[in-house]
Amino acid sequence: MREYTPEEVGVALIKANAAQTKWAALSKHDRADVLARWAGLLREKADELATLVMREVGKTFADARKEVLRSAEYIEYTNHEYLHQDLVTMPGDNYSRDYRNKMAMVQRTPLGLVLAISPFNYPVNLSISKISPALVTGNAVIFKPATQGALSGAMVADLLYEAGLDRDLMPVITGRGSVIGDALTSHPLIDMISFTGSTDVGKHISQLAGAVPLVLEMGGKDAALILDADKVEAAVDEIVKGGFGYSAQRCTAIKRIIVLDDLYPAVAAGLTEKVGELTVGSPEDDAVIVPLISEQSADFVEGLIQDALQKGAKALCGGGRKGNLIEPTVLTDITKEMRIYYEEPFGPVVPILSVRDVQEAIETANDSPYGLQCSIFHSDIDKALAIANHIEVGSVQINGRTERGPDNLPFLGVKNSGFGVQGGSPSI
Numbered sequence: 499m500r501e502y503t504p505e506e507v508g509v510a511l512i513k514a515n516a517a518q519t520k521w522a523a524l525s526k527h528d529r530a531d532v533l534a535r536w537a538g539l540l541r542e543k544a545d546e547l548a549t550l551v552m553r554e555v556g557k558t559f560a561d562a563r564k565e566v567l568r569s570a571e572y573i574e575y576t577n578h579e580y581l582h583q584d585l586v587t588m589p590g591d592n593y594s595r596d597y598r599n600k601m602a603m604v605q606r607t608p609l610g611l612v613l614a615i616s617p618f619n620y621p622v623n624l625s626i627s628k629i630s631p632a633l634v635t636g637n638a639v640i641f642k643p644a645t646q647g648a649l650s651g652a653m654v655a656d657l658l659y660e661a662g663l664d665r666d667l668m669p670v671i672t673g674r675g676s677v678i679g680d681a682l683t684s685h686p687l688i689d690m691i692s693f694t695g696s697t698d699v700g701k702h703i704s705q706l707a708g709a710v711p712l713v714l715e716m717g718g719k720d721a722a723l724i725l726d727a728d729k730v731e732a733a734v735d736e737i738v739k740g741g742f743g744y745s746a747q748r749c750t751a752i753k754r755i756i757v758l759d760d761l762y763p764a765v766a767a768g769l770t771e772k773v774g775e776l777t778v779g780s781p782e783d784d785a786v787i788v789p790l791i792s793e794q795s796a797d798f799v800e801g802l803i804q805d806a807l808q809k810g811a812k813a814l815c816g817g818g819r820k821g822n823l824i825e826p827t828v829l830t831d832i833t834k835e836m837r838i839y840y841e842e843p844f845g846p847v848v849p850i851l852s853v854r855d856v857q858e859a860i861e862t863a864n865d866s867p868y869g870l871q872c873s874i875f876h877s878d879i880d881k882a883l884a885i886a887n888h889i890e891v892g893s894v895q896i897n898g899r900t901e902r903g904p905d906n907l908p909f910l911g912v913k914n915s916g917f918g919v920q921g922g923s924p925s926i
């Protein structure tokens with residue numbers, strides 16, 4: 499895919515600005531119709547798009563197909579949400595004097611040009627979840643897909659043009675973010691930025707963006723807290739699915755396991771057994787553990803494992819590497835001096851930390867620069883809810899793995915995991 503020059507970026511933005519005025523003048527229904535046709539085409543072409551996603555970003559066909567279909571549903575859900583939102587009126591009241599003869603009419607108007615920057619790991623869903631609410635509400639979208647993921651992003655856009663969208667209204671700006679990103683994020687025509695990706699890039703964007711609204715969905719270090727003997731088996735099952743699927747290249751993969759001391763032996767034994775059963779190989783063979791997206795990513799994850807082993811950690815399983823394939827690895831005897839304690843691997847390695855009591859479990863979960871999600875495994879729902887209130891994250895899952903979705907629910911991070919909320923209604 500070719501790299502846009504800063505001059506070409508400027509031209510595309512000027513054209514999008516002109517197209518947005520016409521798009522915003524359409525009725526809500528006319529805009530929603532185009533997006534509904536897009537959802538239909540995504541369903542029709544689900545196999546073709548899923549094959550492209552599988553080949554481009556190395557996830558299994560089944561996962562890629564689910565990603566396409568959930569995105570089609572999300573477009574329809576967003577349309578319905580938007581079409582049901584009506585003008586709000588508010589009566590005035592007594593505030594220092596009698597304002598009861600005043601009334602406000604609250605109307606939603608488009609912002610203008612929304613810059614949508616998506617990451618490589620969900621090139622369809624994390625693009626559509628930005629594009630669909632921005633377009634239906636009358637904005638233009640400047641779509642910057644991840645370089646690894648740009649072919650899938652381009653097909654998503656082509657289907658939207660086929661559904662009837664003016665190409666100028668949503669240019670696909672390709673090129674490496676490190677080269678063309680600053681020209682985009684600091685451009686005066688941009689009215690909002692919705693970014694999903696790493697914390698370093700998100701923070702860089704927020705420094706350049708100036709006074710435009712930002713939604714930043716960034717990295718995570720999600721913890722699973724196992725606090726009850728009755729939930730050990732279920733927790734191990736969920737952690738293996740949530741911590742290792744797609745080689746853990748998910749923002750909400752479980753990236754730390756925090757377990758009460760007396761439950762540690764059962765958790766360690768269960769994990770060693772189940773992680774040992776994971777299939778390792780190619781996404782085309784439906785393997786759970788697949789090569790990481792790049793050699794650089796594999797080097798980074800291997801570096802985290804080596805650093806921990808050199809500082810005294812032990813591998814309950816895994817620890818090795820072949821090309822970009824990192825063996826599924828569970829590390830124990832972890833200390834705060836090890837990089838794996840704080841850093842996000844984005845690869846299949848999970849440390850286990852054992853703690854004396856619930857209080858220490860909460861403190862350990864919160865001892866992180868990140869705050870995306872957390873899982874609590876406990877059979878007493880009241881206790882689980884009480885603990886959830888003390889965890890510094892955007893969402894807590896009780897007796898289930900951390901994950902984004904269903905897409906209509908609010909999704910957000912705190913601390914270095916981001917700010918702003920995505921999901922059906924909040925995105926609108």
Ligand code: NAP
Pocket residue numbers: 615616617618619624642643644645646673674675676678679680683694695696697699700702703715716717718748749750842844870911915916
């Ligand atoms: P990334 O390297 O930060 O890239 C994300 C996007 O930003 C890509 O489109 C990238 O383009 C672009 N970019 C890079 N530098 C830029 C710049 N200076 N200005 C503007 N855009 C720039 O992240 P990734 O490796 O694709 O994804 C993995 C990270 O995303 C992990 O940290 C993960 O936790 C996070 N993530 C978070 C969520 C969430 O919802 N919280 C969801 C998924 C992933 P290029 O590809 O061309 O570099």
